[in-house]
Amino acid sequence: MRHCDDEVLAALALGEPVDASDAAHVAACERCAHEVAELRDLQATLVDAGPAGPLVAPPDGVWEAIDTQVRAEDDAASGSVVPLTAGRRPRRAPDRTFAGWVVGAAAAVGVAIGGVGVALALRDTAPEQSLVAQAALADLATEADAGTARVERRDDGTEVLVVDTAYAPTADGALEVWLIDPDVVGMVSLGFLTADHGEFEIPAGYDVTAFPIVDISVEPADGDPTHSGDSITRGVLEG
Amino acid sequence: MSAGTAMVAETAERDDAPDRSLDRDFAAGVDGSLERLYRESSALVYTLALRSLGDRAEAEDVTQQTYVAAWRGRARFDPERGTARGWVVGIAKRTIADALESRSRERRRLEAVRDLPPAGEPDPLAREADRIMVRGEVESLGPPRSTIVALAFFEGRTHEQIATELRMPLGTVKSHLRRSLIALRRGLEAADASL
Numbered sequence: 001m002r003h004c005d006d007e008v009l010a011a012l013a014l015g016e017p018v019d020a021s022d023a024a025h026v027a028a029c030e031r032c033a034h035e036v037a038e039l040r041d042l043q044a045t046l047v048d049a050g051p052a053g054p055l056v057a058p059p060d061g062v063w064e065a066i067d068t069q070v071r072a073e074d075d076a077a078s079g080s081v082v083p084l085t086a087g088r089r090p091r092r093a094p095d096r097t098f099a100g101w102v103v104g105a106a107a108a109v110g111v112a113i114g115g116v117g118v119a120l121a122l123r124d125t126a127p128e129q130s131l132v133a134q135a136a137l138a139d140l141a142t143e144a145d146a147g148t149a150r151v152e153r154r155d156d157g158t159e160v161l162v163v164d165t166a167y168a169p170t171a172d173g174a175l176e177v178w179l180i181d182p183d184v185v186g187m188v189s190l191g192f193l194t195a196d197h198g199e200f201e202i203p204a205g206y207d208v209t210a211f212p213i214v215d216i217s218v219e220p221a222d223g224d225p226t227h228s229g230d231s232i233t234r235g236v237l238e239g
Numbered sequence: 240m241s242a243g244t245a246m247v248a249e250t251a252e253r254d255d256a257p258d259r260s261l262d263r264d265f266a267a268g269v270d271g272s273l274e275r276l277y278r279e280s281s282a283l284v285y286t287l288a289l290r291s292l293g294d295r296a297e298a299e300d301v302t303q304q305t306y307v308a309a310w311r312g313r314a315r316f317d318p319e320r321g322t323a324r325g326w327v328v329g330i331a332k333r334t335i336a337d338a339l340e341s342r343s344r345e346r347r348r349l350e351a352v353r354d355l356p357p358a359g360e361p362d363p364l365a366r367e368a369d370r371i372m373v374r375g376e377v378e379s380l381g382p383p384r385s386t387i388v389a390l391a392f393f394e395g396r397t398h399e400q401i402a403t404e405l406r407m408p409l410g411t412v413k414s415h416l417r418r419s420l421i422a423l424r425r426g427l428e429a430a431d432a433s434l
Binding site for chain 1: 281282284306367370377378393423
């Protein structure tokens with residue numbers, strides 16, 4: 001059966017005259033009659049929306065603030081955000097420890113982010129201004145305590161990740177320090193750990209509430225700048 | 240709604256296929272696509288936030304957070320499944336809900352301290368948000384259709400009054416209304432699907 005086209009159905013819904021053959025079709029056709037009823041309901045919805053008033057445009061400054069924030073993040077991220085899910089380098093399937101940790105981290109981060117928010121709120125009034133967040137680090141293979149990571153704010157406003165862990169060089173590669181988002185998708189490399197104590201400046205635009213996972217990975221000297229998938233130590237930053 | 244603009248008579252015959260180039264560009268992270276999306280949808284997002292939160296500064300914050308989050312998360316936006324506008328409105332609704340939730344958390348904390356009576360707050364996101372969504376769909380029709388639909392349904396004018404006011408043939412007004420209804424039905428369906 002050939003149905004009426006949309007314009008005819010809309011005309012009927014608006015109470016306009018249509019060809020007798022179209023009117024007869026709609027009277028007999030459940031589908032077309034249903035469409036007309038829907039378009040009538042839509043008119044009632046429109047009338048009901050009238051009192052909501054016209055939309056209000058945001059003030060000019062809002063776009064500038066968005067643009068500034070997005071540009072800062074994009075600049076900081078260029079070349080260093082590594083979406084593991086992009087599958088650019090399936091060098092090694094994430095092992096069970098990694099996968100299990102990810103599930104645990106996703107659950108823990110919900111709590112941790114709240115903690116950071118509290119810490120940030122308190123920081124404005126507390127005399128101790130420098131500590132932004134901290135994390136207990138754990139060895140992913142053994143779940144044993146593996147030191148601490150702290151985010152400190154310097155007087156000039158830059159934030160620094162301070163890692164204290166038992167540094168153990170490995171023949172498999174260098175140890176690289178990352179901040180990772182709760183989805184374990186976005187991440188930023190902060191540099192290489194070469195001693196028990198390491199300080200890494202967090203690039204401008206990276207907020208530890210958005211990238212709360214501290215991760216240390218083993219990176220072979222293969223010239224590939226992306227994460228190897230071989231994480232050995234992790235912790236979640238919280239207040 | 241200024242409706243005094245004289246319209247070219249036969250603009251009803253333009254192409255009705257929706258332009259999806261913004262959706263594709265946004266998904267691909269094309270330079271400038273965030274600004275285009277903002278220009279097209281920020282009044283809807285800001286109005287939703289303003290009416291829900293009742294505070295300009297908070298509404299501005301929510302608007303900023305919404306577009307920054309949309310840009311950060313653009314890899315998760317699939318243009319096959321909906322429009323960028325629908326996607327950003329979905330993010331806005333969640334951001335508004337978060338702002339309301341943290342506000343009620345704060346109030347509960349204060350109440351615990353000061354023993355204040357609970358301030359009964361009806362769900363501000365329900366019907367009013369639906370109405371604002373409808374207004375947003377109408378505005379996205381663009382002139383002259385957004386003007387004609389506003390006059391016909393929001394202001395309750397007759398088709399003859401609209402034709403006189405816009406200096407447009409009556410048949411053109413009716414044609415615009417028919418096409419607008421069809422476009423609005425598709426648009427609101429898509430908006431529902433993407434939330």
